[in-house]
Amino acid sequence: MIIDIHTHTYPEKIAGKAVELLVGRSGAKAHTDGTLGGLKLSTANAGIDISVVLPVVTSPKQTEHINDVAAAVSAQFNGRGIFSFGGIHPENDNYKEILNFVSREGLKGIKLHPDYQNVFFDDIKCKRIISYATELGLAVVVHAGTDIGLPQVVHCTPDMVCNVLDDVKPDKLILAHMGGWNMWDEVYEKLCGRDVFFDTAFSVGDIDWVEGRTGDWRLLDPGKFVRLVKRHGAEHVLFGTDSPWADQEYSVRMIQNIGLTNDEKNMILGENAKKLLFFDDLGLQYI
Numbered sequence: 001m002i003i004d005i006h007t008h009t010y011p012e013k014i015a016g017k018a019v020e021l022l023v024g025r026s027g028a029k030a031h032t033d034g035t036l037g038g039l040k041l042s043t044a045n046a047g048i049d050i051s052v053v054l055p056v057v058t059s060p061k062q063t064e065h066i067n068d069v070a071a072a073v074s075a076q077f078n079g080r081g082i083f084s085f086g087g088i089h090p091e092n093d094n095y096k097e098i099l100n101f102v103s104r105e106g107l108k109g110i111k112l113h114p115d116y117q118n119v120f121f122d123d124i125k126c127k128r129i130i131s132y133a134t135e136l137g138l139a140v141v142v143h144a145g146t147d148i149g150l151p152q153v154v155h156c157t158p159d160m161v162c163n164v165l166d167d168v169k170p171d172k173l174i175l176a177h178m179g180g181w182n183m184w185d186e187v188y189e190k191l192c193g194r195d196v197f198f199d200t201a202f203s204v205g206d207i208d209w210v211e212g213r214t215g216d217w218r219l220l221d222p223g224k225f226v227r228l229v230k231r232h233g234a235e236h237v238l239f240g241t242d243s244p245w246a247d248q249e250y251s252v253r254m255i256q257n258i259g260l261t262n263d264e265k266n267m268i269l270g271e272n273a274k275k276l277l278f279f280d281d282l283g284l285q286y287i
Contacts, residue, residue: 001270002252003279004043004051006141006176006201006240010034011069019244025149027213032244036073036082039243043081046248049270050279054111054141055087063092071105083279085109085141090117090125099132108277109139109172114155115147121156122163131168139172139277141199145180145187148202148217158183158190165194172276174238178203178228184220192231197276200225200268201240205254208247226259234264238273 010018015034023030032038036053043051053073055066070084086102088095088110102110110133114121121142133140144156158180164170174197179187181203191198204225207217220228229237241251255269273279 001274002046002048002050003239003270003273004046004048004241004243004248004251005174005238005273006199007039007051007053007243007248008034008056008245009036009039009053012036022149022245023210026245027209027215028148028245029208029210030244031208031247034244040082042243042248046252048248048252049081050273051082051243051248052108052273053082053084055084056111056113056116057087057089058113058116060089060091063087063089063098067098067101067105067107070102070107074105074107083108085111085139087111088129090114090119090123090129095129096132099129099136099138103136103138109133109141109174111141111143113143113147115143115150115153117155119155120160122160122167127164127168130164130170130173134168134170134172137172139174140170141174141176143177143181144175144183145177146182148181148215154183156180158186161196162190162194165196169195171195173197174199176201176240176242178220178225178237179232182217184224184228188228188231192228193233197236197238197272198228198232199238199240200251200255201242202246204258205246205250222254222258229260229264229268234260234267235272237268238276239269 019030019034032042066087073084086107179191179198204220
């Protein structure tokens with residue numbers, strides 16, 4: 001079983017413009033058209049059983065609509081390939097009501113993106129969300145480290161994560177991008193071995209730049225990726241791609257061919273996510 005814990009889609013009407021804007025900011029090529037249909041096709045072509053959509057709420061006014069769509073997506077696909085987490089904004093004062101909705105709808109978790117939400121990860125507005133999500137048994141995926149499209153201020157550093165882990169003690173916190181994008185030396189020293197999960201999204205291999213664009217950014221080479229996994233423990237690493245910003249098929253092959261044991265690869269590619277998120281409860285019919 002292969003589960004991609006980290007993908008993105010955009011509303012059909014604005015997907016083209018959203019992808020164009022984000023490509024312009026980062027220079028990274030998009031590998032789908034940004035729509036739900038595009039993700040479904042990519043998921044099938046890559047041999048992935050489940051792709052989890054992570055909605056990013058950039059304004060507190062969007063939260064209710066985004067979660068209604070997330071619930072509809074999961075119901076529409078009925079576990080056939082695409083599943084959606086819920087979303088929330090740290091400025092949502094009714095965060096308990098929102099998280100109760102996410103829990104009732106069976107959406108399994110939420111996504112936070114401190115850079116796009118302009119809040120530091122160890123702010124009380126994030127901590128209270130994570131605390132109540134933990135009470136409800138929800139997973140929390142957070143963008144960690146630098147954002148390639150908004151690199152000026154890092155809103156989720158390893159030190160901030162340590163503060164949250166010490167204060168809140170979440171049991172299903174997933175740090176995207178192997179614990180902190182472009183901050184992997186700090187991740188190795190400060191976060192490896194802590195009770196937290198990493199996902200592999202947009203973290204290992206090569207960035208696929210659009211023609212005419214290159215950058216100074218680099219992903220982890222396979223050796224450094226394996227070093228991080230070995231120090232943290234493969235049982236705490238989940239496969240993710242950040243689709244459309246990485247090719248799902250390429251990302252699967254990268255993990256399958258990397259210098260880990262077969263047991264470690266299987267844990268990362270799907271077993272850990274299945275166990276953490278109780279995907280069997282949904283009666284999923286795999287692609």
